[in-house]
Amino acid sequence: MNGFGGTILRINMETGEIKRTPTPEKFAREWMGARGFVAKTVYDEVPRDADPLGPENILIMAPGVLTGTFAPAGSKIGFGCISPATNGHADSNMGGHLGAEMKYAGYDMVVFERISPEPVYLYIDDDTIELRSAGDYWGMGSLDLEKRMKDDLGEDFQIATIGPAGENGVVYSCITHDFGRQAGRCGVGAVMGSKKLKAIAIRGTKSIPVHDLPTLTKSTYDIIQRTKTHPLMEPWQKYGTALFVGWSNDHGCFPSRNFQTTYHEGWEGISGEKLAEEILVTHKACFGCWINCGKYSRARIPGKPDIYVEGPEYETIALCGGSCGMTNIHDVAYANYLCDNLGLDTMSGGNTIGFAMECYEKGIITKDDLEGHELRWGNIDDFENVLRMIADRRGIGEVLSHGTKGAAERLGRGTLAFAHQAKGMEFSGYDTRWYSAQLLSYCTSDIGAHHNRSWAITADIEIGQDTPEGKAAVVIYLQHIRPLFDTWCCCRLFWGEVDVTAEEHVDTIGYLTGWDVTFEECMKISEKIWNLTRSHYIERNGGPGRQFDVAPARQLEEKVPSGPAEGQRVGVENFEYMLDDYYYNRGWDKNGNPTREVLEILGLPHVADNLEKAGLLGEPFEDGVPKVRGQRLKPKAM
Amino acid sequence: MIIYLRSGRKLHDLLKPDVDQYTRHVEMQEGATLVEILGELGIPLVMVAFAFVDGKVRKLDYAPTDGDVITIQSPVAGG
Numbered sequence: 001m002n003g004f005g006g007t008i009l010r011i012n013m014e015t016g017e018i019k020r021t022p023t024p025e026k027f028a029r030e031w032m033g034a035r036g037f038v039a040k041t042v043y044d045e046v047p048r049d050a051d052p053l054g055p056e057n058i059l060i061m062a063p064g065v066l067t068g069t070f071a072p073a074g075s076k077i078g079f080g081c082i083s084p085a086t087n088g089h090a091d092s093n094m095g096g097h098l099g100a101e102m103k104y105a106g107y108d109m110v111v112f113e114r115i116s117p118e119p120v121y122l123y124i125d126d127d128t129i130e131l132r133s134a135g136d137y138w139g140m141g142s143l144d145l146e147k148r149m150k151d152d153l154g155e156d157f158q159i160a161t162i163g164p165a166g167e168n169g170v171v172y173s174c175i176t177h178d179f180g181r182q183a184g185r186c187g188v189g190a191v192m193g194s195k196k197l198k199a200i201a202i203r204g205t206k207s208i209p210v211h212d213l214p215t216l217t218k219s220t221y222d223i224i225q226r227t228k229t230h231p232l233m234e235p236w237q238k239y240g241t242a243l244f245v246g247w248s249n250d251h252g253c254f255p256s257r258n259f260q261t262t263y264h265e266g267w268e269g270i271s272g273e274k275l276a277e278e279i280l281v282t283h284k285a286c287f288g289c290w291i292n293c294g295k296y297s298r299a300r301i302p303g304k305p306d307i308y309v310e311g312p313e314y315e316t317i318a319l320c321g322g323s324c325g326m327t328n329i330h331d332v333a334y335a336n337y338l339c340d341n342l343g344l345d346t347m348s349g350g351n352t353i354g355f356a357m358e359c360y361e362k363g364i365i366t367k368d369d370l371e372g373h374e375l376r377w378g379n380i381d382d383f384e385n386v387l388r389m390i391a392d393r394r395g396i397g398e399v400l401s402h403g404t405k406g407a408a409e410r411l412g413r414g415t416l417a418f419a420h421q422a423k424g425m426e427f428s429g430y431d432t433r434w435y436s437a438q439l440l441s442y443c444t445s446d447i448g449a450h451h452n453r454s455w456a457i458t459a460d461i462e463i464g465q466d467t468p469e470g471k472a473a474v475v476i477y478l479q480h481i482r483p484l485f486d487t488w489c490c491c492r493l494f495w496g497e498v499d500v501t502a503e504e505h506v507d508t509i510g511y512l513t514g515w516d517v518t519f520e521e522c523m524k525i526s527e528k529i530w531n532l533t534r535s536h537y538i539e540r541n542g543g544p545g546r547q548f549d550v551a552p553a554r555q556l557e558e559k560v561p562s563g564p565a566e567g568q569r570v571g572v573e574n575f576e577y578m579l580d581d582y583y584y585n586r587g588w589d590k591n592g593n594p595t596r597e598v599l600e601i602l603g604l605p606h607v608a609d610n611l612e613k614a615g616l617l618g619e620p621f622e623d624g625v626p627k628v629r630g631q632r633l634k635p636k637a638m
Numbered sequence: 639m640i641i642y643l644r645s646g647r648k649l650h651d652l653l654k655p656d657v658d659q660y661t662r663h664v665e666m667q668e669g670a671t672l673v674e675i676l677g678e679l680g681i682p683l684v685m686v687a688f689a690f691v692d693g694k695v696r697k698l699d700y701a702p703t704d705g706d707v708i709t710i711q712s713p714v715a716g717g
Contacts, residue, residue, distance in 0.1 A: 246688065273695055
């Protein structure tokens with residue numbers, strides 16, 4: 001089959017049995033890769049009552065159709081399972097070089113089943129596949145282990161690892177690769193740890209069969225020529241995503257001190273400009289990328305060892321930086337390094353520590369909980385202490401290891417109101433009190449609050465920051481197009497920033513596979529995946545969908561106290577209006593449950609049957625599916 | 639004096655490039671700030687995330703000098 005490695009692997013971690021089966025072309029065409037493969041396989045195979053960290057959950061590793069090809073930055077690989085953070089569908093992806101290497105070894109998906117009796121790592125060298133003892137590696141930091149394994153196996157192996165947090169089941173543990181690329185979200189690292197799988201090492205030396213190599217080569221050459229002179233290439237290369245720290249502050253959406261306010265006094269000290277001036281060592285790129293948005297940095301803090309880290313990116317700056325009250329880029333880079341090496345997502349990790357700092361400020365967490373330490377805004381020593389307690393699940397670290405929602409449920413005392421999460425996964429680095437479409441994006445997201453599912457702040461500005469009207473359809477458009485890149489497995493930056501269109505990516509898929517594929521077909525696949533993961537969440541958690549689409553009280557009710565967004569809040573009435581509008585535009589009922597009509601249009605009649613059996617199928621519309629279903633409003637600036 | 643404003647597709651319709659597909663030349667009075675220049679061109683300030691001049695990010699109160707090549711970007715994709 002053109003465009004793919006050709007083989008799916010199933011590894012029973014308990015017995016060590018390894019099965020190889022050819023990748024069915026129908027499966028590949030229908031689900032396209034990573035996010036699609038995960039959604040379909042996890043829905044079909046994981047029992048509804050399976051413990052996310054138990055033997056019945058599976059962990060999937062899958063690149064996508066564009067991984068390892070001439071597509072711009074076709075670098076991505078996805079990991080998926082049932083999330084221990086949300087108890088729903090999880091998919092999280094990373095750049096780097098692992099995905100390409102896996103396809104060059106000939107594999108499109110690895111499914112890890114059950115639990116190994118001992119710590120192991122997966123070794124793949126083309127056709128040689130082994131589970132090897134990881135006894136010597138267990139307990140090591142993610143970055144330290146990657147270096148060690150490169151030394152042990154050779155530089156040309158691509159390595160993915162987990163850190164101590166993943167071994168210990170912290171629900172926002174990540175999987176790390178390439179010394180700073182993470183599948184950070186959804187707690188995929190905890191699921192990997194639950195299987196006693198410490199690392200994955202892959203070397204592939206084969207090639208990917210291509211349908212029309214001359215056209216693919218010419219098309220890619222044209223894209224390279226066009227984009228290398230694009231005016232935005234230079235700023236992206238120089239600063240990476242950290243460029244937007246200033247803009248977010250100027251527009252009142254930057255989280256400061258656990259989202260207490262949305263303009264961070266001292267943000268200049270943690271800006272992209274400060275990064276470039278003070279800590280940048282070199283630029284770094286993923287496979288097949290000529291933007292080089294990765295920034296490799298060195299932090300120097302008196303009394304601590306100098307550290308090197310990839311980052312910090314915007315999200316890390318916002319959540320480990322602003323949300324934890326930091327104003328020094330060295331401190332943020334050091335926090336980034338600690339999270340990476342301990343194996344914690346910098347986004348949920350920073351968000352959770354910001355939450356804990358507010359709890360400390362309010363006297364809900366005390367020095368007695370912190371082994372005698374304090375937990376002050378902007379203090380890197382305090383940050384380090386509590387982060388290590390979380391990774392070890394020690395003392396208050398055990399409470400915080402469950403994320404902000406889990407911690408708030410354990411702490412009580414009204415803390416849920418300022419736990420910035422949706423469905424158990426923490427907000428990305430954008431406050432939403434002046435950006436209601438972004439709040440709708442977070443709260444309706446199938447994996448929990450994550451900007452990569454829908455980043456709607458531009459839409460808020462275009463439509464009007466004070467109105468809830470007209471936002472649902474735009475959010476749906478974004479929820480289909482943005483995760484499409486996580487399905488194809490190429491980076492969004494070429495599309496979002498330097499004008500390579502989604503249609504051009506679809507053309508690339510055609511040259512690669514020989515499929516007569518269209519952009520509309522891809523968007524419908526994305527909508528199908530969204531309806532599948534939504535249905536899965538409802539089935540697993542047993543209730544009308546609406547009850548899970550909940551916003552933090554602070555975002556709805558507390559007015560922003562300072563900065564450009566001073567006085568703003570979304571309001572319960574506006575939020576409920578947007579939810580109604582959103583469900584209607586999706587063709588779901590008022591409870592937020594998918595209807596049979598929509599599921600059948602999308603080719604998911606068995607999912608409708610399952611929802612019906614569980615009493616959770618959406619009520620049909622009297623006049624049929626709303627005509628607006630599938631109508632997608634594209635923001636003008638896209 | 640003359641400056642050159644550059645942007646990608648997101649601001650193309652507002653910028654109306656006339657030098658090449660990305661670039662518009664603008665004649666302006668000395669001392670005018672980017673806020674004033676963008677206002678004259680009808681480009682909403684909220685649609686400009688930053689300006690990039692000679693390798694540096696500039697705020698929109700920056701007053702260009704003759705011959706400046708200024709890249710402007712809309713806040714589109716998110717991190």
